[in-house]
Amino acid sequence: MIIKQEHSICALATPIGVAGIAVIRVSGKDTFSIVDTLFRSSTSVSSSDTHRVLVGKWMYDGVFVDEVTVSVFRSPKSYTGEDVCEIGCHGGHLVSRSILDSLLAAGCRTAEPGEFTRRAFVNGKIDLTKAESIADIIHNNSPRSISVSKKQYNQAFRKEVSVIRAALIKLAGLLELGMDFSEEGIEFVSFNEIQEQLHSVLKFTTELLNTKESARILRNGITVSLYGRPNAGKSSILNALVQKERAIVSNVAGTTRDYIEDSILVEGVKVTIVDTAGIRISADDIENKGVQNAKQQVLESDIVCLVHDSSDSEASLRDMASEVQLVLEPNQVLLIVLSKSDLIEEANSIIVNGIDSTNVVHVSTEDETGVRQLVSWISDFIERNTSSETSVLLNDRIIGELSSVRDILSELTISDSTIDPEFLSIDIRQCIKHLNYITGDEWSEDILDTVFSNFCIGK
Ligand SMILES: Nc1nc2c(ncn2[C@@H]2O[C@H](COP(=O)(O)OP(=O)(O)OP(=O)(O)O)[C@@H](O)[C@H]2O)c(=O)[nH]1
Ligand SMILES: [Mg+2]
Secondary structure: OOOOOOOOEEEEOOOOOOOOEEEEEEEOOOHHHHHHHHEEOOOOOOOOOOOEEEEEEEEEOOEEEEEEEEEEEOOOOOOOOOOEEEEEEEOOHHHHHHHHHHHHHOOOEEOOOOHHHHHHHHOOOOOHHHHHHHHHHHHOOOHHHHHHHHHHHOOHHHHHHHHHHHHHHHHHHHHHHHHHOOOOOOOOOOHHHHHHHHHHHHHHHHHHHOOHHHHHHHHHOEEEEEEEOOOOOHHHHHHHHHOOOOOOOOOOOOOOOOOEEEEEEEOOEEEEEEEOOOOOOOOOHHHHHHHHHHHHHHHOOOEEEEEEEOOOOHHHHHHHHHHHHHHOOOOOEEEEEEEOHHHOOOOOOOOOOOOOHHHEEEOOOOOOOOHHHHHHHHHHHHHHHOOOOOOOOOOHHHHHHHHHHHHHHHHHHOOOOOOOHHHHHHHHHHHHHHHHHHHOOOOOHHHHHHHHOOOOOOO
C-alpha cells in the first residue's frame, strides 16, 4: 500500500463544550515533528512505537497548557493511513482551543469537514460505501438506521456490488473475446446467458432502488402533523404522545399559533409530531399566519392526522377531509383521529370520503383511550414502509449511480438477439463504471466533494 502523506491537518474530534475530556486529531507528514515541538514526555512521539499512549505536558510558547495523553499511530497503521496523533486533554473550550492554536502556529492547518476520512479513502484504507456509513453513524440517531449503517460499515454492500460487478466484467470480457474471434464464428457466451446475467443485475438494482423510501425514513424519520379545527384536541394529543406538557391546552379556540414540534421513537425510528394552529377564518393576522403554516406542515408530513372532535358534525369532518385529500401526494397518508371519544355514548363507525375504516382512530386524552392505538397505527406505517434487511442506507449519490445502471440495463434486456456485441459490451462497461463510482474504485474530486461535504470537521 502506497500512502501519500499530505500537509498536516488538525481538528477537534469531540464536540465543543463542557466535557470530561476533549480529543484533538492531527494527521499528515509532519505530525510527529510538530507534536514533538509542543509535547514534553519521557519518550518523544518521533521515537515512539505505533499504537502507544504517551503521557506528558503540553506547552505553548514555553507556557504549560495541560497534562495530556498522546496516542501515536504510525503510517500506514492509522485511520488516515498517514502518521496520526490523537491528543487527549481536559474538556471545555479553553484547553482544546489553546492546543489547536499551538498546532496551527507550529505548521498544521485546520482540517476541512471530513478531511481525515477523505484521506483514509484516498490512501485505500476504506471504500466510499464505508465512508458514507461513517457519516450516517455519526449523524443518525435512530437505532434502526444504525443497524443498517453497521452492515454497510462492515462492507456487506461493497461485497454485493463487487459480486455483480465481477459478473459484468466477465460478461464484457467474453463478449470482447467473441469479437476478436468473430471471423472464426466462435461464440464465447450465448444470448440466453447474457440475458440471464443482465436480468439478475437489473433485479438487484431495481430491488435496491425500491428501498429508497425506506432509507429516507430510517435516516430522517417520519413527520406526523396534527391538523384540524380549533379546540379539536390537537395539542392534547401532542402532549399525550410525547408524555409531557409540550403545548398549551385550553378551551379557548385558537390557542396554538406557531406550530410546535417534538419527537418520539417508534420502532426505532424518529417520529416528529407537529401540532398546528386550528383551521378557521379569523380577523387576526397572527392567527391567519398560523393557519397558513399549518397548511404548509400538512404538505411536508408523511402522515396527516385530521383531528376532529367526535361530538362535532360529520359534515364539517367531510369538508376538512376533502380539503386535505385535494393536496395530498400519493405517498402521504391521511388518518382520521376522532378526538374526545369520552364525550360520546358510543364511538360509531364513520365512513369519510372513501377513507378505509382502518385509517380512523378514536382517541380520548381525558381517559387515554386510543392513544396507544394511535402509536401502533404509526408503528404499522413504519413497519410497512421500511426494511432493515438491506445492506445499505441509500443516499442521493448511490441512487443516481444505481438509476443509471438500471436505465442502461432495462434498455439492454429488452433488446433482441441481433444487438451488436460491441455496443453491448460498451453499455456493460458503462454499468461497471457506475458501480465503480459507488464503491469509489473509480472516482473524481467532484464525487469526493459530494461524499465528504456531509461530514463534520474532525472526522
Ligand atoms: N373531554 C375531553 N376534552 C378534551 C379532550 N382533549 C382535549 N380536550 C379539551 O378540549 C379543549 C381544547 O383542547 P386543545 O388540545 O387545546 O385543542 P387544540 O385542537 O389544540 O386547539 P387550538 O390550539 O385552539 O387549535 C381543552 O379544553 C381540552 O381540555 C378529550 O379527549 N376529552
Ligand atoms: Mg392547540
